[in-house]
Amino acid sequence: MIVLLSVAPAAQDARLAQVQRGAAEAFLEAHPAGRGAPLAVVVPAYNEEPTVADVIAAIPAQAAGLATEVIVVVDGARDATAARAIAAGALVCDVPVNRGQGAALRLGYWLARTRGAQIIVTIDADGQYEADEIARVIEPILSGRADFVSGSRRLGTELTTDATRHAGVIVFGALISLLVGHRITDPACGLRAMRAEVTAAVVLEQPQYQASELMISAALHGFRLAEVPTTMRDRQDHATRTKKGGNLGYGLRFARAAVQTWWRDRTAARTRERPENTQCS
Ligand SMILES: Nc1nc2c(ncn2[C@@H]2O[C@H](COP(=O)(O)OP(=O)(O)O)[C@@H](O)[C@H]2O)c(=O)[nH]1
Numbered sequence: 001m002i003v004l005l006s007v008a009p010a011a012q013d014a015r016l017a018q019v020q021r022g023a024a025e026a027f028l029e030a031h032p033a034g035r036g037a038p039l040a041v042v043v044p045a046y047n048e049e050p051t052v053a054d055v056i057a058a059i060p061a062q063a064a065g066l067a068t069e070v071i072v073v074v075d076g077a078r079d080a081t082a083a084r085a086i087a088a089g090a091l092v093c094d095v096p097v098n099r100g101q102g103a104a105l106r107l108g109y110w111l112a113r114t115r116g117a118q119i120i121v122t123i124d125a126d127g128q129y130e131a132d133e134i135a136r137v138i139e140p141i142l143s144g145r146a147d148f149v150s151g152s153r154r155l156g157t158e159l160t161t162d163a164t165r166h167a168g169v170i171v172f173g174a175l176i177s178l179l180v181g182h183r184i185t186d187p188a189c190g191l192r193a194m195r196a197e198v199t200a201a202v203v204l205e206q207p208q209y210q211a212s213e214l215m216i217s218a219a220l221h222g223f224r225l226a227e228v229p230t231t232m233r234d235r236q237d238h239a240t241r242t243k244k245g246g247n248l249g250y251g252l253r254f255a256r257a258a259v260q261t262w263w264r265d266r267t268a269a270r271t272r273e274r275p276e277n278t279q280c281s
């Protein structure tokens with residue numbers, strides 16, 4: 001019965017691509033709908049075998065009093081990312097075909113909501129973020145001050161060595177601040193938290209460059225944004241590389257995703273009713 005209840009939504013949900021549905025159904029058979037922890041930590045992982053287990057191990061079982069579960073979305077990896085993640089204790093959705101980080105996160109959000117999460121956190125599988133800062137990114141949600149919270153390397157600690165990316169974060173922070181009318185210092189932080197409802201309400205279409213789409217769409221749909229200081233390092237394994245390509249292409253594609261999202265959502269209902277504060281129970 002549980003299987004029937006949990007499989008039907010994945011088979012029917014239009015937000016999931018056909019190739020994701022089978023993996024989602026298998027995931028929900030193993031990890032049934034409605035039985036999840038209140039705080040889901042979604043980890044997109046593509047060929048991150050060297051680091052994914054350490055990232056999962058560092059995620060606390062509870063953050064700010066909320067039990068956590070870790071949902072790793074792997075798609076088309078050519079290494080043992082999925083096996084390492086399972087061995088480290090995560091719930092893993094393994095999609096056979098690579099579809100990009102944005103698509104993986106969309107699926108992760110869907111799985112987290114289907115499991116019953118109230119709050120969704122994201123963190124990357126390459127060790128660039130500190131899992132013990134999860135409590136910090138969820139605090140503004142729990143205290144009712146924000147619906148979407150991004151970590152910020154510029155408010156916190158930037159231990160990265162790429163000067164071009166550093167400059168890009170400043171430039172795109174200014175661009176996105178203009179687009180959403182709210183000061184954003186770091187529009188590309190992979191450590192973020194949101195009320196689960198945000199992920200259902202916004203439009204997410206970008207296959208890869210989803211950070212700006214999520215942030216801009218959330219702001220233009222009237223959700224309250226906040227940033228908190230967090231730490232960002234270089235990826236922890238230097239043999240694996242960014243999946244986003246060189247800095248010039250990254251910058252251009254990031255800019256295109258930001259402007260496309262703003263154009264698409266500029267008339268979205270900023271007047272939507274404010275959600276009730278999330279209760280920390
Ligand atoms: N499932 C999945 N994860 C991805 C994909 N591309 C990137 N990721 C993950 O998303 C996170 C951030 O990607 P990364 O390449 O480090 O981006 P960067 O930090 O912006 O350079 C990492 O955990 C990646 O493994 C993808 O196509 N599929």
Ligand SMILES: [Mg+2]
Binds near residue numbers: 124128235242
């Ligand atoms: Mg990275």
